[in-house]
Amino acid sequence: MKKYDRITPEGTRDLLFRECEAQRKITETLRSTFEGKGYHEVITPGIEFYDVFSSNSRYFPQDSIYKLIDHKGRLLAMRPDSTIPIARMTATKLKGHALPIRLFYGQRVYRQQPELRGRSSEIMQMGIELVGLSSYESDIEILTTGMEALSSCCVDDYRIELGHIGIYKLLMENLKATPEQKETIHSLIVSKNYAGLSDILEDFPENRTGELLKELPKLFGGKEALEKARGLFDGYDGELLDMLSYLERIFQGLMERNLDKVMIDFGLVHQADYYSSLIFKGYISSVGEPVLSGGRYDELFKDFGESLPATGFGINVDQLASGLLKEGNTSERSDGAPQSENIRIALTKGRLENSIVGMFEEIGYDCTNLKEKGRKLLLSIPDKNMDVVLAKAADVITYVEHGVCDVGVVGKDTIVESGGTFYEVLDLGFGKCKFALAVPKGSDFYSGYSTKRIATKYPKVASSYFESKGMDVEVIKIEGSVELAPLLSLADGIVDIVETGTTLKENGLEVIEEIRNVSARLIVNIASMKLKKTEIEALISDIQEKIRG
Structure with a gap:
């Protein structure tokens, strides 16, 4: 029997020396900050009954929680969150x-x-909870404490973004949509998927609610975002304008306290069931995801038989420590490349690379280095202060998600299959093809009682498709020419990317179902969108103008 006695489980790691020192300094600093504000320390069990996290609000997905069973057969959960x-x-x-x-x-x-x-x-978190107040002053207290906490940890280049979940909730209540549609709309707003959001809201014609929802993820920035929102919301609903006024008041209150590292994002709708009004996140330049997250959760206590307003935030100490260690090494980035303030864009090698380089040339970018690259994988567009990374499709997503690249160009097929946390801001209009179900010509795929076998390079896409049809299939992952599987009687059909269909025909296959269209997309790291907003929006604007012709 194989023994796993010399390694740690996936998602965990040992911390040594400088990492321990960095974590200790941060935890001591945060402890001092919180105690100085009159907060008192509490510790909850690492193992709770699963029921604590399984309320109707569904704050945490079942598959994200580690579960145990006690000696009485009761279901336990390893603590996935501190606030609950x-x-x-x-x-x-x-x-x-x-x-x-x-x-x-x-x-x-x-x-x-x-x-x-x-x-x-396994994540080390520190945070605060203020229970029993629902005033403007309590929200300001939480925000100023969060900003002071980041500053006290020697973080200079940070941003706090503010949102109001009530605006999103009110619009969704007014939209006559199914629960499935609402779930999709939520995910599209979270990812700033402008194209996908526009497509699904086309099902609600002549609907001002739908038009406002389309604009939510685009409304982010400084005071100008608030002004634009006021123009858009005017005359829609008095309650919506009241929420906007409160957000403006919070923004102005922070500015009056000389806390100007703050921005607005109306597309900030994380964990909609969890929060009730003001929400916020914090970013630092050396980490590609939020290091601070919080907001007001006035409804949560009802799950435990009480009615108490509350607000708070949590800081990811691991990410903060990692970011500060990176910043301490000024000569080199964590990816081994020279430190640079340039926008770094990852391109999918091959056809998508050629298409975007051609687009850049037509826009007027100097692409000489890209066309004469040889075997180099890290190049530059000197007239635009832009570094270019050439990578395989799945790696583009990884580099953007982790923040070592700010922007990426990748096919929607890879996005759907791989998933990830980033903003999907543009459909680039090239690299068009479609996912399809193909079977041997003349066969009746849906007949009989046996479980069908599906061969595919995209098991996640295939499984989701057949689950949506309520059909039980056996999915087999194939790395190479998937068309071979039916010819060798390994599978009854395939799910694959189809462009012209020529290869299918030559191998005796035919498309019987089109699953979805795909094309190249522009994706952006979440933290980069906040910290390099001007530069990234300039790139997006250049591409949009070219797409529109």
Whole structure:
């Protein structure tokens, strides 16, 4: 029997020397900051009953929680979040305590992560919870404490983005959509997928609610985003304008306190069921994802039999420590490439690379280095202060997701199959093809009682497609020419990318179902969109003008 006694489980790692020192300094600094603001430390169990996280609000997906069974057969969960257990503890152990209650914590949370994505399953979090106040002053207190916390950890280049989940919730209540449509719309707004959002909202013609939802992910920036929103929302709903006014008041309040590293994002709609009004995230330049996340959650305590307003935030100490260690090494980035303030764009090698380089040339970019690249994989567009990375499609997503590249060009097929956390901002209009189900010509795929076998390079796409049809199939992953599988009687059909269909015909196959269209997309790292907004928007604008002709 193989023993796993010399390695750590996926998503976990040992911390040594400088990493331990960095974490200790951050936790000590944050502890001092929180205690100085009058917050008191609490610790909740690392293992809770699963019921704590399984309320109707569905804050955390079932597949993200590590589960155990105790000696009585009861289902347990390793703590995936700190706020929910603190709400449980406050509603029970601190019931009747004088309000407000100011609490802080420093403890690990555990979340299942997608395989081989380089994300931690064990995360050190520190944060605060302010329970029993629902005032403007309490929201300002939480935000200023969060900004002070980042500053106290020697973070200079940070941004806090503000949103109001109530605006999104009100619009979604007014949209006559099915739960499935609403779930899709939510994910499209989160990813700033302008094209996909526009497509699905076409099902709601002449609907002002749909038009406003289309604009939400585009409304981000400074004071100008608030002004644009006021123009768009005017005359729609008084409650919506009240929410906007409150967001403006918060923004102005921070500015008056000389806390100007703040921006607005109306597309900030994370965990819509969890939060009730003001929400926010924090970014630093050396980490490609948020290091701070929080907001107001006035409805959460109802899950534990209480009705208490509350707000708070959590800081990912691991990410913050990692980012500060990177910043400490000024000569080299974590990816081994020279430190650069340029926009870094990852291109999918091959046809998509040729298409985008051709587009850049037509726009007027100097692409000499790209056309005479030889075997180089890291090049530059000197007249635009842009570095270019050439990579395989799946790697483009990885580089953008982790923040070592700010922008990427990749096919929608890879996005659908690989997933990831980034903004999908443009359909580039080239690299067009489609996912399709193909079977041997003349065969009746849907007849009989046996479970069908499907060969594919895209098992996630294939599985999701047949699940949507309520059909049980056996999916076999193929790396090479998938058309061979039916010829060798390995599979009854294939799910693959189809452009002209010539290869299918030559191998005796025919398309019986078209699954979805795909094309090349422009994706952007979440933190880069906030910290390099001007440069990235200039690139997007250049491409949009070319697409529009």
